[in-house]
Amino acid sequence: MxxxxxxxxxxxxxxxxxxxxxxxxxxxxxxxxxxxxxxxxxxxxxxxxxxxxxxxxxxxxxxxxxxxxxxxxxxxxxxxxxxxxxxxxxxxxxxxxxxxxxxxxxxxxxxxxxxxxxxxxxxxxxxxxxxxxxxxxxxxxxxxxxxxxxxxxxxxxxxxxxxxxxxxxxxxxxxxxxxxxxxxxxxxxxxxxxxxxxxxxxxxxxxxxxxxxxxxxxxxxSERRMTAAISALPSGRYVRHGQHDSVGPLPPIPLKVDLTVDAEAGRVSIDLRDNPDCVPAGLNMTRSTATNMAIAGLFNNIDPTVPHNAGAFRRVEVLLRENCVVGIPRHPTSASMATTNVADRLVNLAQSALGEAGTGHGVAEGGTGMGPGMGVISGTDWRTGMPFVNQMFVANNGGPASRDCDGWLTWILPVCAGLLYRDSIEINEQKYPVQFDYVRLLPDSGGPGRHRGANAMELAYTARGNPVDVVWTLDAHESPPNGIHGGGPGATAAAALRHATGEVTELPGTGAIALEPGQYVLNTTAGGGGFGDPRTRDADAVLHDVAEGYVTRDAAAEVYGVVIVGEEHSPRVDQDATERRRAALGAV
Known part of the structure; x- marks a missing residue:
């Protein structure tokens, strides 16, 4: 050598x-x-x-x-x-x-x-x-x-x-x-x-x-870089609780991350053993996904230039147990959804747990759930007579806010950290017998904060020619993605079916339907949680949010304490009214 x-x-x-x-x-x-x-x-x-x-x-x-x-x-x-x-x-x-x-x-x-x-x-x-x-x-x-x-x-x-x-x-x-x-x-x-x-x-x-x-x-x-990054965190034990919402006959699944930082030694331990046993469903995580989502939550809190490799992993211990919903499943337990849903909740808890270390630490929770806008569609294409199956990623959950910035608008899912791409509507309509009515962002759906969580989305689509089977599994339809340090939660998710008559019926947390032409699946995704007191958000940032349609004028005044005046095409901040409004709200 x-x-x-x-x-x-x-x-x-x-x-x-x-x-x-x-x-x-x-x-x-x-x-x-x-x-x-x-x-x-x-x-x-x-x-x-x-x-x-x-x-x-x-x-x-x-x-x-x-x-x-x-x-x-x-x-x-x-x-x-x-x-x-x-x-x-x-x-x-x-x-x-x-x-x-x-x-x-x-x-x-x-x-x-x-x-x-x-x-x-x-x-x-x-x-x-x-x-x-x-x-x-x-x-x-x-x-x-x-x-x-x-x-x-x-x-x-x-x-x-x-x-x-x-x-x-x-x-x-x-x-x-x-x-x-x-x-x-x-x-x-x-x-x-x-x-x-x-x-x-x-x-x-x-x-x-x-x-x-x-x-x-x-x-x-890489190990030296990771040691230095961990040494910059406050030592302590940080525990965060959450849940995956109920689906079908399954009640909510309580979840816990127990994270200990030893800054002097440059080590982190993440204990996931105090979680429920595996459930009789496909929501169980695997050894790899439980480990990697815990580590991902930690990486979301440190210098992003630290290499993501085995050298850095030497400084992190993830503790798992067998037959645990976030651990090591035993055959024949199903782990069909091990890469999403509970996994999304786990990375949220791991990244937000460090918020307990003080206001300069932690990342809020990002939007979760695989509603019909991320559903699997299948059937027979009437144009070709051939079968088709495809996992769609048209919908988008809002990203979490952090100490440094607002949430990422095209976050999609916490397990992917914004690296997954949203589908092209035009390509989906070309390749599969579906047609979209609308795909749009929802104002006031991102968790308010000094840094704002990213907005949720709503969409609608129908089948063309033949019925199309749709399978989905929601989350965040009961408990929204939380903010930290005074930041608000993002919007909750929902799914519904609009019939040809115009009647709308709610869809369950998980299910499968044969979508008929003329019926529309409706999906509202979850928004990202906010970081910090929204009353301390820069007024010009709120003005930009209003101009872009992320936040309404009413929410700007009521939540952020920022009074926007002027015509829609030329809004501006009324500085005097904003000072009075924030004083009335008790802004810090």
């Missing part, structure tokens, strides 16, 4: 080159994907893991996907100690390292000579996985058998870079849209093979020993 330490400039060059490789993998998958959930919404992630199962690089991967990739590669090596160059493996097993059955992960071991140096990982959310009902999110599945998904526990799908046809045919027989699935499979495989090719080229340029030295030093550097 090369003696001494690497030059910092060389370290930076190699680190950025690894990120570039992951971004090229990402671009490959985005451009080659067949379904809109992949090619439009970008519900996938790519990463590089070392041959010793340590996460090395993830670029813009979704948090809910990335932090468990090393668990999958570890299981891969346990099951297949004879890995060879040219192999590829498919994994979606939630009981060891996978996130949930819908996330098909392709793992390609990268060999340099006889050395298994890296594993290129590409994980993509499928439009259909053979569930007993046409949805990849089956909230009320009592167990894995009722869920019905195809399970691939690190199954080999390529040998010598050629498909193993038996596995491919299994999928074609059980998946409702086999050609679409196969196209997405090829895109995911192509992303992993792209990573393999570029990593070998990287080693050709720098040499095996120098790359090994870089990995060791990069992890040590």
């Amino acid at each position: 090369t003696s001494g330490t690497l030059d910092p400039a060389q370290m930076a060059v190699i680190a950025n080159r690894l990120d570039t490789i992951v971004r090229e993998m990402t671009s490959t998958l985005l451009r080659a994907g067949r379904s809109s959930v992949i090619a439009v919404a970008r519900d996938f992630s790519c990463s590089i893991v070392t041959g010793e199962d340590e996460l090395l690089a993830s670029a813009e991967g979704l948090p809910v996907h990335i932090f468990g990739a090393h668990l999958q590669t570890a299981e891969l090596r346990r099951r297949h100690p004879d890995l060879r160059d040219g192999d590829a493996y498919l994994d979606n097993d939630p009981y060891v390292g996978g996130s949930h059955h819908a996330d098909h992960t392709i793992m390609v071991p990268v060999f340099v000579g006889d050395t298994h140096l890296f594993t290129a990982v590409a994980k993509s959310h499928q439009a259909d996985i053979g569930n007993s009902m046409p949805t990849t999110y089956f909230a009320m599945a009592k167990d894995v058998y009722e869920e019905g998904a195809l399970n691939f526990p690190c199954v080999q799908v390529q040998r010598d870079r050629e498909d193993i046809s038996d596995v491919i045919e299994m999928c074609r027989r059980r998946i409702r849209v086999p050609d679409q699935w196969y196209g997405d499979y090829l895109a995911t495989l192509g992303a992993a093979r792209t990573g393999e090719r570029r990593l070998k080229e990287l080693v050709d340029v720098y040499g095996l020993e120098l790359i090994r030295q870089f990995v060791a030093e990069w992890f040590d550097y």
Whole structure:
């Protein structure tokens, strides 16, 4: 091995080159994907893991996907100690390292000579996985058998870079849209093979020993950065309680995050063991999603330039227990929705728990829930006579406010931290027999605060030609995303059905309907929580909110204490009236 330490400039060059490789993998998958959930919404992630199962690089991967990739590669090596160059493996097993059955992960071991140096990982959310009902999110599945998904526990799908046809045919027989699935499979495989090719080229340029030295030093550097970031937090134990709202016959699920910061030691412990046992439904989290969402909540509170890799993870301990709704499910417990809903609540609690450390810390709670605007649609397209299944991401939950800024308007879900893309309405209408009436932001729906939570959204859509089946699972329809440090909660979510007669009936928290042409599904999403006392918000920021339609003039005066006057096209702040109004409200 090369003696001494690497030059910092060389370290930076190699680190950025690894990120570039992951971004090229990402671009490959985005451009080659067949379904809109992949090619439009970008519900996938790519990463590089070392041959010793340590996460090395993830670029813009979704948090809910990335932090468990090393668990999958570890299981891969346990099951297949004879890995060879040219192999590829498919994994979606939630009981060891996978996130949930819908996330098909392709793992390609990268060999340099006889050395298994890296594993290129590409994980993509499928439009259909053979569930007993046409949805990849089956909230009320009592167990894995009722869920019905195809399970691939690190199954080999390529040998010598050629498909193993038996596995491919299994999928074609059980998946409702086999050609679409196969196209997405090829895109995911192509992303992993792209990573393999570029990593070998990287080693050709720098040499095996120098790359090994870089990995060791990069992890040590990342650990030092994480230690420094944790040392800047106040030491203490911070506990946050919340719940996932009731769905179907299930009552609300109480949730708790118990987070301890030891600033002097530069360590954080996140204890999730004091949570309910697994529920007889698909809402249970997996080992990977429970771990990664707790860590994601912590990362949302520290310097964003700290690398997200195994070196940084050395300073964080996440405590789980078996048979826990936010822990380690036992077979045959269903974890169909392990990447959302309860997971969204968990990251909210983890990121807001640090608010107990003082007004300069913590992040409010972001909007949660997968209502019909993020539902799975399926049926037969009357234009082609062919079946279709697709996970839509047209709706958008409002993002949480923080110490530094307002909530992110296109947050979508806490587990994705704004990295998931909203669907194109036009592409959805082109690819599937649906038509949207409106998609719009709701004024006064973001949690008020010194920094404001992002607005909720409302939308309506109908079927065209034939009925369209819609499956969804709401959250935040009972308990809204909370603000912190005096910030208000965001709006609650709701779902309804507008009949052809104009009558509107409420839809339950989770369900499935056959949407007829002329009927419209209505979905109101949740807004993000606010940060800080709204009466201390900059008056010009409130003026901007009113001009953009985020906040009404009435709310500006009643909640923020800011009096807006003038015509709609030229509003302005009445400074004297605002001072009087804020004094009357007891502004601090």
